[in-house]
Amino acid sequence: MRRHRRASLAATALLTGATAFACEPPLRGAEVQRIEGLRHVIAWRAPHPLPLAEFFALDLAACARDGGALKPPRVDATMPEHGHGMNYRPRVTTLGAGRYRANGLLLHMPGRWRLAVAIGQGDRAETLSVPIVVE
Amino acid sequence: MIPASIARTAARRADEPRRARRFPARAQNWGLSGGVERGGNRFVARARRLAAESLAALALAACAAAAPPADADDPTAFTAEERARILSLGPWPPPFAPDPSNRASGRPEAVALGARLFFDARLSPDGRIACVSCHQPDRGWSDGRPRARGRTDLPRNTMAVVNLQRQRWYGWGGGADSLWMASLRPLLDAREFAADAAVVARLYDRDADLACRYALSFGQAADAADPQRVLVNTAKALAAFQETLTTGRTAFDAFRDALARGDAAAAARYPAAARRGLRLFVGRGNCVACHNGPTLSNGEFADVGVPYFVAPGVVDPGRHADLQQLRASRYNRLGPYDDDAGAGATATRHARLEPRHWGEFKVPGLRNVALTAPYFHNGSAASLRDVLRHYSELDESRIHASAQPLLRALRLSAAETDDLLAFLESLTAPVAPHPMPPGDADCAAPGAQRR
Numbered sequence: 001m002r003r004h005r006r007a008s009l010a011a012t013a014l015l016t017g018a019t020a021f022a023c024e025p026p027l028r029g030a031e032v033q034r035i036e037g038l039r040h041v042i043a044w045r046a047p048h049p050l051p052l053a054e055f056f057a058l059d060l061a062a063c064a065r066d067g068g069a070l071k072p073p074r075v076d077a078t079m080p081e082h083g084h085g086m087n088y089r090p091r092v093t094t095l096g097a098g099r100y101r102a103n104g105l106l107l108h109m110p111g112r113w114r115l116a117v118a119i120g121q122g123d124r125a126e127t128l129s130v131p132i133v134v135e
Numbered sequence: 136m137i138p139a140s141i142a143r144t145a146a147r148r149a150d151e152p153r154r155a156r157r158f159p160a161r162a163q164n165w166g167l168s169g170g171v172e173r174g175g176n177r178f179v180a181r182a183r184r185l186a187a188e189s190l191a192a193l194a195l196a197a198c199a200a201a202a203p204p205a206d207a208d209d210p211t212a213f214t215a216e217e218r219a220r221i222l223s224l225g226p227w228p229p230p231f232a233p234d235p236s237n238r239a240s241g242r243p244e245a246v247a248l249g250a251r252l253f254f255d256a257r258l259s260p261d262g263r264i265a266c267v268s269c270h271q272p273d274r275g276w277s278d279g280r281p282r283a284r285g286r287t288d289l290p291r292n293t294m295a296v297v298n299l300q301r302q303r304w305y306g307w308g309g310g311a312d313s314l315w316m317a318s319l320r321p322l323l324d325a326r327e328f329a330a331d332a333a334v335v336a337r338l339y340d341r342d343a344d345l346a347c348r349y350a351l352s353f354g355q356a357a358d359a360a361d362p363q364r365v366l367v368n369t370a371k372a373l374a375a376f377q378e379t380l381t382t383g384r385t386a387f388d389a390f391r392d393a394l395a396r397g398d399a400a401a402a403a404r405y406p407a408a409a410r411r412g413l414r415l416f417v418g419r420g421n422c423v424a425c426h427n428g429p430t431l432s433n434g435e436f437a438d439v440g441v442p443y444f445v446a447p448g449v450v451d452p453g454r455h456a457d458l459q460q461l462r463a464s465r466y467n468r469l470g471p472y473d474d475d476a477g478a479g480a481t482a483t484r485h486a487r488l489e490p491r492h493w494g495e496f497k498v499p500g501l502r503n504v505a506l507t508a509p510y511f512h513n514g515s516a517a518s519l520r521d522v523l524r525h526y527s528e529l530d531e532s533r534i535h536a537s538a539q540p541l542l543r544a545l546r547l548s549a550a551e552t553d554d555l556l557a558f559l560e561s562l563t564a565p566v567a568p569h570p571m572p573p574g575d576a577d578c579a580a581p582g583a584q585r586r
C-alpha cells in the first residue's frame with residue numbers, strides 16, 4: 001500500500017512538473033481519512049458518527065507535494081442533491097506544524113453531504129472534496 | 136406543585152376583571168417542585184441508557200437487515216433506516232441543561248420571579264399586555280390566533296413557549312440567539328409591550344415582593360443597579376421560567392422507547408394509524424429531513440412554499456432580515472449582556488447570511504403541535520389537516536430557485552393524511568415543567584421584602 005502510494009506520488013509529480021517531496025500530513029489515527037489532490041494531501045478527522053444538526057469541529061492536517069508553505073485551508077460542506085450548503089461558515093485556526101482545526105460546522109439535514117477543503121494559493125490552489133453521510 | 140405564592144399572585148391578578156378577560160389561563164396549571172437535574176450521575180445514566188438503546192437498536196437493525204419487515208401487524212416492523220430515524224426522535228424529555236449565557240438559568244429564585252413576571256401586565260406601560268396575553272397555557276402556550284396581536288396586529292403567528300431550552304435560535308426568523316434576548320424583544324417592541332428600562336424599574340419600585348425576588352435572583356437590589364441591566368435581568372428571569380416549560384412524555388415516546396428496547400408488546404399499544412403515519416414521516420414524506428431530533432426540529436430555517444407577503448406589496452423576508460437585526464443588536468450573545476462572554480455563541484459567530492435565506496422561516500418543533508393551531512409563520516393553515524394538504528399539493532414552482540428541491544408534492548391519499556394526523560396527534564402531552572426547588576420561601580418570610 002505504502003509502495004503504491006509512493007509510486008502514485010512520483011507519477012503525480014511527473015505529471016505536474018513538481019518536485020516530489022514527502023507529503024505526509026501530520027495527523028494519524030484510526031479515524032483519520034485522507035484526500036489526495038494533485039498538489040496537496042489533506043488528512044482529516046471528524047466525530048463518528050457525524051452529528052445531525054449539532055455543531056462539531058474538524059481536525060485537519062495538510063501538506064503540499066512541492067514542499068511549499070501553506071496558508072490555512074478553507075472548509076465548507078454542501079448538500080449537492082438539494083442545492084444548498086450549511087447555514088454556518090466554519091473558521092479554521094492554525095495549530096502549527098501543518099495542523100488546523102475547523103470550528104462551526106453544522107449539517108442540518110440527514111443525507112449525503114460533500115466536505116470541501118480549499119487549499120493553496122494562486123495557480124497552486126485546489127479544492128479537495130469527499131462525500132460524507134449524516135444519518 | 137407550584138409555589139403557593141405564585142398561585143396566589145396569579146389567581147389574584149386573574150380575578151381582576153380586565154385581566155380575567157385577557158388572561159384566561161391560570162398559573163395553577165403547572166407545578167414547580169423537586170430538584171434541578173444537573174448532577175454528573177444523571178449524564179452517566181443517560182449515556183448508559185443511550186448505549187443500551189444503541190445496542191438494542193443494533194440488534195434490531197441486524198434482524199431487519201436479515202429479514203426485511205413484511206408483517207404489517209408487527210409494531211416493530213420497520214426497516215433499519217426507519218428504525219434509526221425513529222430512535223433519533225428521542226429520548227424524551229432531555230435533561231435540564233442551564234443556559235450559560237443567562238446566570239439566572241436554572242436558579243429557583245429566578246424561575247419564581249420569572250413566573251410572576253410572565254403573568255404581570257405591569258410590564259407594559261398601560262398595564263394592557265403581559266407575556267401570557269399571547270402565550271396562554273390553555274392554548275398550548277400560544278394564542279390560537281393566525282397572527283399575534285399586541286397593541287396592533289403583528290405579521291407572524293405566535294410560537295408556543297415550550298421546549299425552549301438551549302435552542303440556537305428563537306422566533307420564526309431566528310431574530311434572537313438566546314431565550315432571554317427573545318424575551319426582551321417584545322418588551323421593547325412598540326407594537327407589543329412598548330416598555331423600556333424605566334417602566335421595568337418602576338415595577339420593582341412599586342412591588343416589594345418582586346424587588347425582593349429580583350435581589351435574591353441577581354444578588355443586587357434592582358434600585359441599586361443600572362436600569363438597563365435591570366431590564367436585561369428581567370428578561371433573563373422570564374427566560375429562566377420559560378425554559379422550565381417542557382412537554383411531557385407522549386404515546387410516541389413510549390413507542391419509541393419500546394422500539395429501542397425491542398419490546399414488541401409495549402410497542403403494540405401505539406395505535407396502528409400512528410405507526411403508519413410515523414412510517415410516512417420518516418419515509419416517503421421525508422418530513423424528518425427538517426423535523427428531526429428529540430424536539431422534531433433541526434432548529435434551522437426553510438422555505439416550504441408558504442407565501443411571505445403579509446399585505447399587498449409588503450413582504451416578510453424571514454431569516455434574511457432577522458439575522459441582520461440580530462447581528463446589529465447589542466443584546467445578542469456576542470454583546471455585553473451575555474454571561475458567558477460569548478464563549479458559547481458558536482451559532483451567532485458562525486451564522487451565514489445568504490440570499491437563499493430570504494423567505495425562510497424556522498422549522499418548528501412538533502411536540503404538542505396539535506394544540507397550537509393555526510400553523511405556519513403567518514398562521515395561514517387553520518388546522519393540521521390544512522398543513523398536510525399544503526405539503527400534499529405543494530406548488531413546487533412557488534419555492535424559489537435556491538430552496539431545497541427535496542420538497543415535492545406528497546400527493547397523500549385520504550388514508551395517508553389520516554395516518555399522519557394520528558402520528559402528529561400522538562406527540563401531545565401536558566406541559567411538565569422541569570422540577571425545580573421552591574424559590575418562594577425567602578421572600579415569603581416576615582420582613583424579607585425589606586431586603
